[in-house]
Each structure stands twice: as C-alpha cells, then as structure tokens.
Amino acid sequence: MSNQAHLKQAVTLAQAGDWQASHLIAQDYTDAVANWLHAVLHKIEGDTWNSQYWYAKTGGHQYEDYGSDTMAELAAIADWLDAAD
Template sequence: MSNRTLLLQAVRLAQAGDWHAAHQIAQAYSDPTANWIHAVLHKIEGDRWNSEYWYARTGGHQYADFDSDSAAELDAIARWLTPE
C-alpha cells in the first residue's frame, strides 16, 4: 500500500470517528500531508498547542485555515490525496 493510500485511510478513519487508528497512521509518516492530518487530529482532540506544532510542520497550512471546521478540513485533505 502506498503512503498516499495509507494517509487517505487515516483521513477516512478520522471521518468515521476512529481518532486512535487515524493517529497511529498519521504519526508513522513525517511528510507534509501526514503532518497536516496529524495537526487536524490534535485539533479534533482539543489539543491546540500540539495541533499548532504539527501545522508548523506542514509547509503552509495553519490552524486558522479551517477555523474549527475539522470535517471540512478532512474533506480537503481527502480531495488532495485522491487521484483524479
């Protein structure tokens, strides 16, 4: 399975409410997209400090980009990861 497929799986798990499984996948990678997922997961968890740490490692995404709409942000990540 490719990294992209696994990261999309992490997004789908997060969307289904399985924070722990999504977090396990996201923390296994260190590329900007994995860091973005990781940031959103900590936003969902309510750990703003940790979330902002991971946003700083995304290469351009910020905590306030989607304000507190984590569902819309996960949708955006899924679109980013889905091949056309």
C-alpha cells in the same frame, strides 16, 4: 500499502470518528500531508498546542485556515490525496 493510500485510510477513519486509529497511521509518516492530518487530529482532540506544532510542519497550512470545521479540513486532505494520485 503506499503512503498516500495509507493516509487516505487514516482520513476515512478520522471522518468516521476513529481518531486513535487515524492517529496511529498519521504519526508513521513525516511528509507535509501526514503532518497536516496529524495537526487536524490534534485539533479534533482539543490539544491546541500540539496541533499548532504539527501545522508548523505542513509547509503552509495554518490552525486557523478552517477554524473549527475539522470535517471540511479532513475533506480537503482527502481531495489533496485524490488529486496527487
């Protein structure tokens, strides 16, 4: 499975509420999109410090960009992955 396909699966899992399964996938990759997903997952978890750490590795996304609307942010990640296909 490609990186993008695997990350799409992780986004779908996160959208379905399976943070842990999504996190296991996200932490396997180190590219900017995986780091963005990783940051959002820690935001969902309520771990602000760790979330901000991962946002710093995204190449431009910020913790505040979507506020607390993590579902909109997950949708944005899915859209980005779809556009990159």
